[in-house]
Amino acid sequence: MRFSNIMDSNSYTGDQSIDPGTEQLISARTRLLGPAYRLFYERPVHLVRGRGSHMFDADGVRYLDAYNNVVSVGHCHPHVVAQVTRQLETLNTHTRYLHDGIVAYSERLLATMPDEVDQVMYACTGSEANDLALRVAQMYTGARGVIVTRDAYHGNTEAVTAISPSIGGETVTGPHVRTVPAPDSYRAGDDVAARFRADVEAAIADLQRCGHGVSALIVDTFFSSDGIYPDTSVLAPAVEAVRAAGGVFIADEVQPGFGRTGDDMWGFARHNVVPDLVTMGKPMANGLPVAAMAARSAVLEPFAVGVPYFNTFGGNPVSMAAAAAVLDVIENEELVTSAATVGAALRHELTRITADHPHIGDVRGAGLYVGVELVEDRDAATPDRTRAHDLVNEMRDRHVLISVCGTYGNVLKIRPPLVFSMADVDWFCTEFAGALAHLP
DSSP: OOOOHHHHTTOOOSOSOOOHHHHHHHHHHHHHHOTTOOOSSSSOOOEEEEEBTEEEETTOOEEEEOSOOSSTTOBTOHHHHHHHHHHHTTOOOOTTSOOHHHHHHHHHHHHTSOTTOOEEEEESSHHHHHHHHHHHHHHHHSOOOEEEETTOOOOSSHHHHTTOGGGOTTOOOOTTEEEEOOOOHHHHGGGHHHHHHHHHHHHHHHHHHTTOOOOEEEEETTOTTTTOOOOTTSHHHHHHHHHHTTOEEEEEOTTTTTTTTSSSSSGGGGGTOOOSEEEEOGGGGBTBOOEEEEEOHHHHHHHHHHSOOOOSSTTOHHHHHHHHHHHHHHHHTTHHHHHHHHHHHHHHHHHHHHTTOTTEEEEEEETTEEEEEEBSOTTTTOBOHHHHHHHHHHHHHTTEEOEEESTTSOEEEEOOOTTOOHHHHHHHHHHHHHHHHHOO
16 A cells, blocks of 8 residues: 555554554454554554543553644543533434524634634534535635645545545545645745745646636645644735635634634634634544534625535534533633643743754744654754654653654654643653653
């Protein structure tokens, strides 16, 4: 099978010895699920329980979760568990019946958005939300051309696989899709915004020349799969160029949304840009499959009046109870502020630890979203996939879970639950310093 950057940069290969019990479970999983699935780490972790920012394996060993944004307010948060349980005991149906839950939640969700973004539709996954956003954009603009970054990941339906070049393998981007390099502030420096706009303008011209027109620019507003680029100067000029060509801007907030960056609830707000469409998923309901697409009503209207929409599980009462509980916790525990404070401490300590290391090129991020770039040497800034892979696995062996991202799989992806504490920062940095010392 061909290499998939997003799936294979930190996946189990079977090249290292593992205990017989784990090997037996992996064998059964592969036999039953087939070869398309992937496991993290050269020595996969068999997890059985979680609480807060910690998880426990089948032997009772505790791990520090510094990766999973799905459980955004912490594993098994008691308030989320209680609200979901209460609704499960009461009623669960779908959106063709009236229910207060979806209305109350929608009002709260849209209150976190700019006034221009005033309507919302529900689905179960970020893939579905992005698929829906593409349909809405196409009907509004009358065009089909889409611009994405070179290592974007927006989901796994047929439509969004075509705009997700990082999947690799046998997949290909669609003929109506143009890719542009991500705004690599580590290498481009002060020219990063101008370069990104120029690349987007070149993609616009090519789409128009080929007769596709410009439907949308869709980006993860933290450029997560591209390598984590938090520069706030880059989006507004590119969005301006797309709108001038008749297209819309879709902000994919599946990863940076719900307070992760510590600056605001939404990644796009850091860029002072108001999207036309906003998609969200993973962290929305702390592990339940809930997703949504928020929209400017004028952009949504051609689709909404022309295509009846129904999603059996999207927006169901249990999902809305879970999503509302997540908002409760974010607000009551002040997790956006906490992400800013704890994330700043984490980046400060990582910067100190790596200051003189010849293979750490950059530490960057915002809030509780941090990238650490591994390079062969600092002067050339040559990406070092091998050391990044080895460092992630060394951290796993020290019971701290992270992963990698970026074009060359050389950027450590540190993205813990929002309840990550100062004590967790100490644990993380102690093990990181030890793992770093272990690198050749």
